[in-house]
Amino acid sequence: MILVSLLGSVTATSNGDLATWYATRTLVDQLATMQPEVVAKLLSQVEQKWEEMAVVDLRSKTDAGASLASMKESCSKVTSAIVKGSDGDKDRIAVYLEDVCKSASSESEPMCKNYASVLGNHLSHDVYSNREELDVGGFCADFYNGAVKDHAKEKAADLDAEDKAAAEKAKAEAEARAKAEEEAAKTRAHAAADATKAEANRLAAEAVKELDHATDEITKVKETITQLEKRTDAIDKESKDAKDAADQARKEIEVATEKEAQAAEKEAVEAQEKVKALRLKKQEELRLEEEKHAAEARAKDEARKMVDAEKKVEAEKAVAETKEGVEKAAELKKAALIRKTEKTKATVAKTLRAGK
Numbered sequence: 001m002i003l004v005s006l007l008g009s010v011t012a013t014s015n016g017d018l019a020t021w022y023a024t025r026t027l028v029d030q031l032a033t034m035q036p037e038v039v040a041k042l043l044s045q046v047e048q049k050w051e052e053m054a055v056v057d058l059r060s061k062t063d064a065g066a067s068l069a070s071m072k073e074s075c076s077k078v079t080s081a082i083v084k085g086s087d088g089d090k091d092r093i094a095v096y097l098e099d100v101c102k103s104a105s106s107e108s109e110p111m112c113k114n115y116a117s118v119l120g121n122h123l124s125h126d127v128y129s130n131r132e133e134l135d136v137g138g139f140c141a142d143f144y145n146g147a148v149k150d151h152a153k154e155k156a157a158d159l160d161a162e163d164k165a166a167a168e169k170a171k172a173e174a175e176a177r178a179k180a181e182e183e184a185a186k187t188r189a190h191a192a193a194d195a196t197k198a199e200a201n202r203l204a205a206e207a208v209k210e211l212d213h214a215t216d217e218i219t220k221v222k223e224t225i226t227q228l229e230k231r232t233d234a235i236d237k238e239s240k241d242a243k244d245a246a247d248q249a250r251k252e253i254e255v256a257t258e259k260e261a262q263a264a265e266k267e268a269v270e271a272q273e274k275v276k277a278l279r280l281k282k283q284e285e286l287r288l289e290e291e292k293h294a295a296e297a298r299a300k301d302e303a304r305k306m307v308d309a310e311k312k313v314e315a316e317k318a319v320a321e322t323k324e325g326v327e328k329a330a331e332l333k334k335a336a337l338i339r340k341t342e343k344t345k346a347t348v349a350k351t352l353r354a355g356k
Contacts, residue, residue, distance in 0.1 A: 036099040044108035054152035075140035088131030090123040114147035268348035
């Protein structure tokens with residue numbers, strides 16, 4: 001009846017370990033028949049659960065005291081069932097547990113004997129005291145903190161070593177990944193730097209090419225200006241020749257006969273024709289001037305593409321100065337030509353009046 005009441009009062013452990021709860025309930029049930037072989041197997045299962053609790057406790061994977069409280073709950077039921085099943089007789093309990101431990105596996109036998117030994121130390125030769133007053137909680141705590149934890153220490157150490165090895169492996173793998181990522185980043189950085197350098201070289205080459213092209217255009221403009229200056233000199237010479245011819249005609253008209261006057265008049269007409277020719281040349285000069293402006297515009301357009309801003313400014317300055325010089329010279333020469341033409345006209349008119 002005592003065993004039946006114990007069986008009925010078995011409840012789940014405080015930490016919710018159903019496997020331990022079922023193993024304890026089955027063990028208490030089998031203790032009713034006191035079959036050593038069956039009890040040895042079940043006791044081994046329960047002790048294994050206690051050892052697992054101790055491993056968790058040693059590795060600080062649970063709250064302090066939680067594993068011991070859970071172990072004491074199941075241990076107290078099993079121990080009480082063994083003691084009361086033997087009617088509290090210490091000798092009967094010792095013999096019974098000896099049979100149980102003999103039936104246990106070689107792996108479970110040492111823990112079984114430790115259980116029997118510690119329990120024997122807590123039992124007296126007073127049957128009633130053992131049956132009714134035994135401090136099963138104290139026995140379970142001594143057994144847990146002693147044999148169970150001692151046996152669990154090796155497993156806990158092995159698990160700690162495994163965790164440490166796993167952590168070191170993870171660390172090594174993380175370091176390896178970090179190193180690989182760093183190398184990959186360096187490779188990408190080098191590749192980007194090389195690409196940037198190549199692009200810079202390409203842009204520099206294009207800038208040099210554009211600068212050379214602009215320089216060529218400026219050279220062409222300068223050559224055009226030189227040619228214009230040569231043409232202007234030629235116009236000056238022709239104007240001088242015309243003036244000289246007009247002067248000669250005037251002198252000849254003053255001292256010559258009517259025939260000479262007529263010849264002078266003819267020469268004056270020829271002088272007018274030369275003036276007309278000079279005007280045509282001036283028109284041609286203006287056309288060339290427009291071409292020069294177009295060439296200057298192209299030069300400026302190309303100069304704007306120059307990467308080197310300083311050379312661009314110098315090129316534009318050179319073009320501007322050249323343009324200003326040419327325009328000024330052209331204006332001066334134009335004014336001189338007009339004065340010469342007017343003077344020639346006046347001379348011819350005077351000559352004609354004198355001839356009449």
